[in-house]
Amino acid sequence: MANSPLLISRRQALGAAAAVVACSALPQTSFGQLRVDIDRGLIEPMPIAISPFGSASPSLAGLGQRITDVVAADLAGSGLFRILDPAGYLQSSADLAAGPKFSDWRQINAEAVLGGSVEPEVSGRVAISFRLWDVLRGEQIAGIRFSAADAEWRRIGHKIADAVYERLTGDQGYFDTKVVYVSETGAATSRIKRLAIMDYDGANHRFLTDGRDLVLTPRIAPDGIRVAYLAYRDGRARVYMTDLRTERDTLLGDFPGMSFSPRFSPDGRQMLLTIARDGNSDIYRLDLGSRQMERLTTGLAIDTSPSYAPDVRDIVFNSDRGGSPQLYIMNAAGGETKRISFGEGRYGSPAWSPRGDLIAFTKIKGGFFHIGVMRPDGGDERLLTRSFLDENPTWSPNGRIVMFGREDPTTNTQRIRTIEITGRNERLISTPLDASDPDWSALLP
Amino acid sequence: MKLANLRSVTKLLLARMQFAGLALLLVGACSSDPESTIVSETAGSADGIGSDGIGATSLDGSSLSATDIAGSSGPGSQQDFELNVGDRVFFELDSASLNTEAQQVLDSQSSWLLTYPNVTVTIEGHTDERGTNDYNLALGDRRAIAVKDYLVALGVQPSRILTISYGEERPVDPAHDDVAWALNRRAVTVVNVVN
Numbered sequence: 001m002a003n004s005p006l007l008i009s010r011r012q013a014l015g016a017a018a019a020v021v022a023c024s025a026l027p028q029t030s031f032g033q034l035r036v037d038i039d040r041g042l043i044e045p046m047p048i049a050i051s052p053f054g055s056a057s058p059s060l061a062g063l064g065q066r067i068t069d070v071v072a073a074d075l076a077g078s079g080l081f082r083i084l085d086p087a088g089y090l091q092s093s094a095d096l097a098a099g100p101k102f103s104d105w106r107q108i109n110a111e112a113v114l115g116g117s118v119e120p121e122v123s124g125r126v127a128i129s130f131r132l133w134d135v136l137r138g139e140q141i142a143g144i145r146f147s148a149a150d151a152e153w154r155r156i157g158h159k160i161a162d163a164v165y166e167r168l169t170g171d172q173g174y175f176d177t178k179v180v181y182v183s184e185t186g187a188a189t190s191r192i193k194r195l196a197i198m199d200y201d202g203a204n205h206r207f208l209t210d211g212r213d214l215v216l217t218p219r220i221a222p223d224g225i226r227v228a229y230l231a232y233r234d235g236r237a238r239v240y241m242t243d244l245r246t247e248r249d250t251l252l253g254d255f256p257g258m259s260f261s262p263r264f265s266p267d268g269r270q271m272l273l274t275i276a277r278d279g280n281s282d283i284y285r286l287d288l289g290s291r292q293m294e295r296l297t298t299g300l301a302i303d304t305s306p307s308y309a310p311d312v313r314d315i316v317f318n319s320d321r322g323g324s325p326q327l328y329i330m331n332a333a334g335g336e337t338k339r340i341s342f343g344e345g346r347y348g349s350p351a352w353s354p355r356g357d358l359i360a361f362t363k364i365k366g367g368f369f370h371i372g373v374m375r376p377d378g379g380d381e382r383l384l385t386r387s388f389l390d391e392n393p394t395w396s397p398n399g400r401i402v403m404f405g406r407e408d409p410t411t412n413t414q415r416i417r418t419i420e421i422t423g424r425n426e427r428l429i430s431t432p433l434d435a436s437d438p439d440w441s442a443l444l445p
Numbered sequence: 446m447k448l449a450n451l452r453s454v455t456k457l458l459l460a461r462m463q464f465a466g467l468a469l470l471l472v473g474a475c476s477s478d479p480e481s482t483i484v485s486e487t488a489g490s491a492d493g494i495g496s497d498g499i500g501a502t503s504l505d506g507s508s509l510s511a512t513d514i515a516g517s518s519g520p521g522s523q524q525d526f527e528l529n530v531g532d533r534v535f536f537e538l539d540s541a542s543l544n545t546e547a548q549q550v551l552d553s554q555s556s557w558l559l560t561y562p563n564v565t566v567t568i569e570g571h572t573d574e575r576g577t578n579d580y581n582l583a584l585g586d587r588r589a590i591a592v593k594d595y596l597v598a599l600g601v602q603p604s605r606i607l608t609i610s611y612g613e614e615r616p617v618d619p620a621h622d623d624v625a626w627a628l629n630r631r632a633v634t635v636v637n638v639v640n
Binding site for chain 1: 539541567574575576577578579580582583584586587589590591594607609610611612614615616617618619621
């Protein structure tokens with residue numbers, strides 16, 4: 001079994017941060033029509049075969065299987081694909097490398113088949129390639145070859161799953177992403193909270209702070225490198241920013257009063273945050289380059305939890321200016337503000353979808369906390385969850401899934417979960433300790 | 446009145462903590478059993494580190510740090526303040542308004558502060574858990590400032606009063622019910638320095 005001579009056509013560098021991973025598209029015979037329609041209300045998952053990624057080098061066989069497992073877990077976890085049991089595959093992965101026998105795959109009702117290989121490269125790197133075939137039409141519909149350090153195998157698995165997801169749904173994937181969140185231990189009256197970062201699926205978990213300081217509301221920049229958060233240090237509560245590469249921690253600014261509720265702009269150049277001064281919390285914009293500060297709200301009400309629209313024209317935020325906490329939208333240049341939440345109950349922690357079409361929020365009503373979504377004009381409010389305490393929604397980069405924190409009062413545990421905006425496929429994200437207040441990164445560069 | 450009951454409950458709670466005369470030290474979980482936590486109580490400074498290198502933290506700056514001031518039980522002390530004056534006031538949901546009982550407590554606090562002019566205090570604003578984190582941080586700040594403004598109006602120098610909001614992060618009662626939430630919606634005046 002050897003790599004096809006067709007493999008390499010075009011090399012792409014993926015940017016400085018991801019220089020460890022290079023990839024190239026494999027040529028396709030033509031575009032097929034195979035597609036999962038993810039906009040339909042009820043979806044029958046697409047049956048797909050994932051043939052274990054093999055290797056001519058026996059020492060890489062295990063790596064190939066681990067990558068295959070990551071791809072399968074990603075695709076199955078999306079709820080859009082049903083991975084057919086490999087025990088039923090009629091064509092071996094070694095045979096598949098030379099080309100699929102489509103009749104074998106039709107026989108087990110696979111609509112698509114994915115195969116791939118891992119081969120050694122010079123200097124300790126590996127070449128990982130995959131091909132995706134449309135079984136009914138009998139043609140290849142995607143293929144990429146990655147060159148990476150073998151320690152990057154999880155990322156490669158996620159990138160392959162993203163490519164398959166994108167090809168079969170027509171929508172961007174969300175698997176090669178990170179989540180920052182608050183890890184919690186200890187008694188409720190003196191909780192120890194630490195910042196932590198992990199892959200979207202809970203793998204590669206790492207603590208970012210040691211627990212000495214109370215830390216809250218971590219927010220990751222679009223570059224995936226900077227994390228802003230609130231820390232109680234030196235008797236004050238202020239926003240800090242840490243650089244994940246250098247692990248350098250800087251105070252965002254010595255503002256008068258408490259600063260909190262940071263959120264990066266979609267281009268990562270600005271930060272929205274709240275500053276409480278003389279008992280009045282207002283939203284400010286800080287230019288991270290020039291360090292210029294601009295006050296965006298005034299008045300005696302609480303104004304907090306700002307989140308930019310992806311086009312940066314508008315900001316959704318939380319305010320009690322009408323007597324109870326509700327959601328408002330203001331023009332990012334200042335001026336016009338209008339309330340968008342009109343349902344019964346109290347609202348908070350709005351997050352604008354990266355697609356721009358929806359705003360996710362926390363709603364407190366009738367003794368329950370809900371995660372919900374509504375259009376930016378306030379229409380079509382839908383509640384996705386209901387529990388004793390669900391809060392702090394954050395979006396997958398494709399705007400299809402909302403991640404949030406849930407506290408269970410009977411077990412006194414806190415966990416991070418995801419749910420599709422259709423209200424289906426609620427899933428638990430595995431964390432070593434209690435977990436709250438997640439923030440989901442963009443697709444990594 | 447309900448709040449009077451709450452106050453007596455709080456005083457009992459505080460008395461119990463003071464009897465221990467301890468700072469709570471919470472140590473992170475052992476790596477072999479990440480779900481468990483070890484809670485130990487120790488006197489004096491709380492700078493311990495868990496056996497697995499997970500950081501521990503003292504409760505400096507929280508409402509419980511009142512008990513950190515060792516041996517200060519005389520006039521003008523934290524203990525004197527808590528037992529003879531009352532260190533906290535309570536609020537309704539989403540509110541920073543000072544009701545009659547809260548005003549009575551703060552009247553006593555201001556008299557005490559005027560009696561001991563060298564004392565500085567930090568007012569900690571707290572909320573219950575029935576709100577979002579950000580909103581509760583803002584609400585806790587509003588409560589702390591409401592108390593500060595009241596004390597200042599009664600003649601206490603503003604420079605003697607620091608404020609901080611903990612939002613919903615430091616409940617005094619960890620239960621998830623109306624009584625606990627009412628106890629947690631509070632502003633606590635903590636004595637900082639006794640000269």
